[in-house]
Amino acid sequence: MAGLRVHSGARRPPGPDPVPLRALPSALPTDAELVAGSVTDPAQFTALFDRHATAVHRYLGRRVGDLADDLLSETFLIAFRRRAAYPPQHVEVRPWLLGIATHVVQGHERTERRRYRTLAKAAGQLAEHAADPADTADRLDAQALRGPLATALAGLKPRDRDALLLLAWGDLSYEEIATVLDVPVGTVRSRLHRARRQTRAALGDVSPLGDTSEETR
């Protein structure tokens, strides 16, 4: 059997229409297109859940623990209800969702703070036990930081903590943080400056921090 040959500019032979090609990944709608499309076709919004639920839950879970299961739901319900107001020219969908998640967490600030205190206490109790000789130096370093980090997070002002955790755990840029928190970038800088300074101070002697350079994304 002879191999197929492709002729540039060849006309399609007469006959039935060809079966549509299956869409390639690059042909999938973007997040912004899904949000825009969901205004008239709400079902499109479920694709955003499928894409981002894990990331949003992880961000929430680091902040509020098991309560993240409920807040994940709440975040997407709020996002869905506000989809018509989504500002694609200002921020992408993942930061937008993390911003909504942050506002949702604000309603549970005490729960969040209590979690950090509990973690700090648990880390302190763990540190009282002798270290396993099999533990690597990196693991021991991380272990030593857990308690002071949790203590530091519990002691931050809520809005400073929001900015810090959107940067550290959400990987948002300064501009994205400013957009989702609806504050000027200068305010984000001052909040981050204060939060990072307090976190460094709380880590104190246990910290192996070497590079404390400011990230100015």
Add this chain to the structure above:
Amino acid sequence: MNELTALREAGPEAPALSPDARSAARAALLSEIDGPARRRRPSRRTTLRLGAAGVAVAAAWSAAVVIAAPDDPGSPASSVTLVDFEMPTFPLTLDPVPDGLRPAFDGAGDGATIASYDAPGGEDGFTLYVAGDEPELGDRDVTATEDVSVDGEDAELVRYSETWCTGDAPGEDCHRRTSTSLTWERSDDQWVTIDAYGRYGTTTRVLQIAGSLVDRPQPATLDVGLAPAGWSVRGFKMGRVLTLVNDAYEQQEVTVHVPLPEDVIPADEVRSSIMGPIGPQLDVTVHGRPAQLVPVDTGYLDQRGWYLQAQFPDGTTFVLQAPGAFTQQQVLEFAEQVTHNP
């Protein structure tokens, strides 16, 4: 490793998203997408819960769809232990205080952030704001700005006008009011704004006020000497309202408020004038004066509570609303320690 890397690598970890939790959240979203017609109307009890929390979470579980509470509420305290309590303070004092004005404070658990000094009659006064960040100018009609100096620090003086309403209903008894605002970073991370109107709104008076600020904390107008162990301040407003909250169950609160004279209920009409009385009006004594205590159904998550109308030694009436976790004796002990310094 900087602190960001430390947070990423050694900060609190998230629990895994379980298939069940993911399915439930997705089903809740699908239910919302399908529209309200398929959702069951939430019960009264749940509606109250949602209203109080200010947020709503829809959770769908297979065929049944219900509106669920927004968080893991734990359970309300069934009893409390009263302990000594120190109210948060406002960090600054005016020395001297112009015309002997008395402040009313607004704030939350980490301290008061607003001190309002209003002259009788409401035509003259000023408000101090303290914040950790540079404040943003709201929606104001700015007519002039001027760069000035306060204790050697650069400051911005802004004159603006805004619509000011004093009526009971929104948009009622409104007029244009001209004010002067002065903002500067008084110390590291302490931004102060003075918002002055009437005779205090001149540049000279505002700068005088700024120059008289000293680092001396002021106690709140409304103070409690006791609080349930494990509870904290949720907020206080206008020197008239103070709310404490159970840190382990945020829907459980105790509130003290000083009603306006026209809102004080006559002593013999307390029970018939309040919502949800479930017992007789009890005649008790607080601060050596007659007071009225009524057990009530708060109408909220089946919580019972207490409604106490009492008076301070100067005769000013206050109202204490406490959950049923308080015993009758604890309500009275708590009330005896409430003070008011208007």
